[in-house]
Amino acid sequence: xxxxxxxxxxxNWKKLQQTLKASxxxxxxxxxxxxxxxxxxxxxxxxxxxxxxxxxxxxAPSKPSPHQQPSSRKRQKMEEPPSVGASAKLHxxxxxxxxxxxxxxxxxxxxxxxxxxxxxxxxxIPSSDYPDVENEGVSVxxxxxxxxAIDCEMVGTGPExxxxxxxxxxxxxxxxxxxxxxxxxxxxxxxxxxxxxxSGIEPKHLRKDVARPFKEVHHxxxxxLQGRILVGxxxxxxxxALILKHDKRYIRDTSKYSKFRELAMxxxxxxxxxILAEKLLGVEIQAGxxxxxxxxxxxxxxxxxxxxxxxxxxxxxxxxxxxxxxxxDVSVRVSEPAKRKSKNKKKKKKKH
Numbered sequence: 021x022x023x024x025x026x027x028x029x030x031x032n033w034k035k036l037q038q039t040l041k042a043s044x045x046x047x048x049x050x051x052x053x054x055x056x057x058x059x060x061x062x063x064x065x066x067x068x069x070x071x072x073x074x075x076x077x078x079x080a081p082s083k084p085s086p087h088q089q090p091s092s093r094k095r096q097k098m099e100e101p102p103s104v105g106a107s108a109k110l111h112x113x114x115x116x117x118x119x120x121x122x123x124x125x126x127x128x129x130x131x132x133x134x135x136x137x138x139x140x141x142x143x144x145i146p147s148s149d150y151p152d153v154e155n156e157g158v159s160v161x162x163x164x165x166x167x168x169a170i171d172c173e174m175v176g177t178g179p180e181x182x183x184x185x186x187x188x189x190x191x192x193x194x195x196x197x198x199x200x201x202x203x204x205x206x207x208x209x210x211x212x213x214x215x216x217x218x219s220g221i222e223p224k225h226l227r228k229d230v231a232r233p234f235k236e237v238h239h240x241x242x243x244x245l246q247g248r249i250l251v252g253x254x255x256x257x258x259x260x261a262l263i264l265k266h267d268k269r270y271i272r273d274t275s276k277y278s279k280f281r282e283l284a285m286x287x288x289x290x291x292x293x294x295i296l297a298e299k300l301l302g303v304e305i306q307a308g309x310x311x312x313x314x315x316x317x318x319x320x321x322x323x324x325x326x327x328x329x330x331x332x333x334x335x336x337x338x339x340x341x342x343x344x345x346x347x348x349d350v351s352v353r354v355s356e357p358a359k360r361k362s363k364n365k366k367k368k369k370k371k372h
Contacts, residue, residue: 136325137301137302137325139324140301140321140322140324140325141301141302141303141321142197143193143196143197143317143320143321143324144197144301144303144314144317144318144321145197146197146199147196147197147198149161150162150198150199152199152202152313153199153202154202155202155203155204155225155230155231156199156201156202156203157201157202157203157232157240158200158201158240158244159198159199159200159201161198162194162198162199162200163194163200164192164194164200164244164248165194165195165196165248166195166248166249167194167195167248167249167251167272167320167323168192168193168194168200168244168245168248168249168250168251169192169193169250169251169252169316169317169319169320169323170190170191170192170241170245170250170251170252170255170258170316171190171191171192171252171253171258171312171313171315171316171319172187172189172190172191172257172258172261172262172312173187173188173189173190173219173220173221173310173312174186174187174188174215174219174261175188175207175211175213175214175215175219175221175226176211176212176213176214176215177207177209177210177211177212177213178209178212179212181212181213181215182213185261186207186209186211186261187205187207187234187237187261187262188204188205188207188211188214188219188221188225188226188231189202189203189204189205189219189221189225189312190202190203190205190237190241190258190261190262190312191203191311191312191313191315191316192241192244192316193313193316193317193320194320195320195324197317197320197321199313200244201240201241201244202312202313203231203232203237203240204221204225204226204230204231204232205226205231205232205233205234205237206226206228206231206232206233206234207226207231208234211223211226216309217309218309218310219309219310220309220310220311237262238262238263238264241262241264242264245264245266248270249270249271249272250266250270250271250272251271251272251274251319251320251323252271252272252273252274252316252319253273253274253275253293253296253315253319253322254273254275254290255271255273255275256273268338269334269338269341270341272323272330272334274293274296274319274322274323275290275291275293276290277326277329277330277333278333279326279329280296280300280322280326283295283296283299283300293305293306293315293318293319294306296318296322297318297321297322300322300325301318301321301322301325303318305318
């Protein structure tokens with residue numbers, strides 16, 4: 021059969037022929053593995069997971085890795101200072117492991133001073149020189165200073181575990197965020213709700229060969245807090261759990277500070293630690309189970325942001341207060357009322 025001339029084909033058939041010719045064009049070759057594609061939108065993975073050297077990561081506290089492990093370092097034992105007291109005998113038997121607790125950065129801080137914010141956020145980064153050791157008790161490296169921040173974790177007890185609570189863990193950090201105390205606490209009554217999703221406490225943590233007796237923990241914290249300024253968030257709850265008292269003049273409570281209370285979700289109510297960390301430090305905490313070490317660090321970081329403001333409010337309420345020496349009793353300087361001064365003058369006149 022003779023071929024049909026192109027002039028005799030219909031216009032639709034001509035279009036179909038042209039389409040078939042175009043589809044038979046050779047495919048575009050893809051770049052081989054390992055070659056850069058200039059037009060690719062796929063992000064390249066840096067050599068290091070964070071794209072930074074170790075030195076730059078340490079100098080950039082605004083972007084710490086949430087799972088960054090402290091560098092390995094041979095722990096050098098030091099004699100426990102007499103002002104700290106307590107449980108050195110249990111360090112080896114009950115210390116569990118290094119903590120990896122670290123809040124993740126979410127957004128930039130709302131503070132105007134970036135330098136001040138960076139200094140406060142640096143408290144949140146665990147130190148390689150003073151690493152966190154879970155359930156260590158009194159730290160053999162980090163020493164307490166003038167300021168101590170504490171936080172407690174609770175478990176549910178009794179027939180109504182949502183209402184009845186018992187102390188299960190307590191942690192404390194110094195002004196620089198170094199862990200100075202961490203211990204699980206034995207619970208004498210039956211635990212009906214470990215609240216693991218929130219507290220992070222599991223049955224293994226409260227075994228007698230792991231957790232310390234409440235009496236010992238109570239004594240340890242009592243010695244640590246003596247003569248020092250206590251920092252905490254709703255710190256009355258922590259003191260009640262420890263059955264301890266502390267002079268209100270030496271307490272800095274981030275839930276009661278006037279500027280922080282303005283950030284509460286409901287006006288007139290107490291702002292949560294999570295909200296304050298998010299709005300003032302630009303970090304997200306308590307995404308899963310809480311960590312008493314992490315929460316204590318965040319509380320200290322918030323205090324450092326407004327240390328001068330805290331001091332101003334305390335002076336306005338109680339007068340000028342100063343600590344003579346770390347670990348010693350706190351002496352208070354308060355101006356005498358005018359009536360007392362006038363009485364003293366009258367007594368002097370009578371003597372003459």
